[in-house]
Amino acid sequence: MDEYGTRSVYGVTSCTPIMVAVPLIASPAVAPLLLAVDFDGTITMRDTLHVIVDEHGCEGVWDDLEPDLRAGRITIEEAMSRQFAEVKAPHDDIMALVRERAGVRDGILELVEFAEEEGHRVVIMSAGFRTVIDMVLDDIGLGHLEVVANEAIFSEDGCTLVFSDDRGDICELCDRRCKRHALSVRHEGEPIVFVGDGISDRCVSGMADLVFARAHLAEWLDERGTPYEPFEDFHQVIARVREWQGGERAAA
Ligand SMILES: [Mg+2]
Numbered sequence: 001m002d003e004y005g006t007r008s009v010y011g012v013t014s015c016t017p018i019m020v021a022v023p024l025i026a027s028p029a030v031a032p033l034l035l036a037v038d039f040d041g042t043i044t045m046r047d048t049l050h051v052i053v054d055e056h057g058c059e060g061v062w063d064d065l066e067p068d069l070r071a072g073r074i075t076i077e078e079a080m081s082r083q084f085a086e087v088k089a090p091h092d093d094i095m096a097l098v099r100e101r102a103g104v105r106d107g108i109l110e111l112v113e114f115a116e117e118e119g120h121r122v123v124i125m126s127a128g129f130r131t132v133i134d135m136v137l138d139d140i141g142l143g144h145l146e147v148v149a150n151e152a153i154f155s156e157d158g159c160t161l162v163f164s165d166d167r168g169d170i171c172e173l174c175d176r177r178c179k180r181h182a183l184s185v186r187h188e189g190e191p192i193v194f195v196g197d198g199i200s201d202r203c204v205s206g207m208a209d210l211v212f213a214r215a216h217l218a219e220w221l222d223e224r225g226t227p228y229e230p231f232e233d234f235h236q237v238i239a240r241v242r243e244w245q246g247g248e249r250a251a252a
């Protein structure tokens with residue numbers, strides 16, 4: 001294991017000078033598939049950040065920030081921090097709001113059950129907030145899943161955002177800290193299936209062998225002529241992954 005908690009790609013001890021590339025897929029320790037699933041707008045029907053800002057945000061803040069954001073004078077993280085600073089509500093109110101309005105996409109329980117039966121690894125990869133994600137997942141009995149996310153501390157004085165250290169260095173593709181790093185350090189060589197919907201899923205979707213996309217991510221992939229599988233619920237995802245495993249994937 002290295003400092004990031006990942007195994008050596010070559011499966012040799014650190015002092016061994018000869019590196020022999022043994023494909024990890026052949027190792028029984030590696031899961032058949034790594035299922036990386038976005039949270040907001042993917043597991044939830046509505047993006048919880050939008051739900052929160054629509055109710056508690058200060059109207060016009062985003063419009064004020066946009067010229068600076070576009071000109072590169074502030075980062076998306078700074079813009080988000082300033083927007084959420086105007087969200088002045090206690091933690092419990094925010095949780096109740098998300099419970100009432102976010103909704104959970106059909107079939108997520110079955111997807112996790114399918115993954116567990118087949119030995120696939122599941123990781124939830126979000127640019128959103130752990131406290132919100134943990135609550136939603138706990139509510140539906142999926143509190144055991146691995147979650148990569150940022151954090152928000154809600155209070156009546158304003159919300160403080162804490163950006164995860166797990167985002168690594170600036171991504172060479174998008175020039176930001178994106179989900180690609182967190183998936184890279186978790187990837188053990190198994191084929192990747194990614195499911196997502198938003199801007200933060202663009203780069204990381206390029207690492208996947210099979211991409212499920214809807215909403216913004218689907219439009220963005222369409223513009224680029226990049227193939228993906230459309231989905232509206234996770235039953236469709238399960239059916240397609242089964243087909244892929246038994247068909248094209250097995251034949252490859
Ligand atoms: Mg999303």
Ligand SMILES: [Zn+2]
Nearest residue numbers: 171174178203
């Ligand atoms: Zn990136």
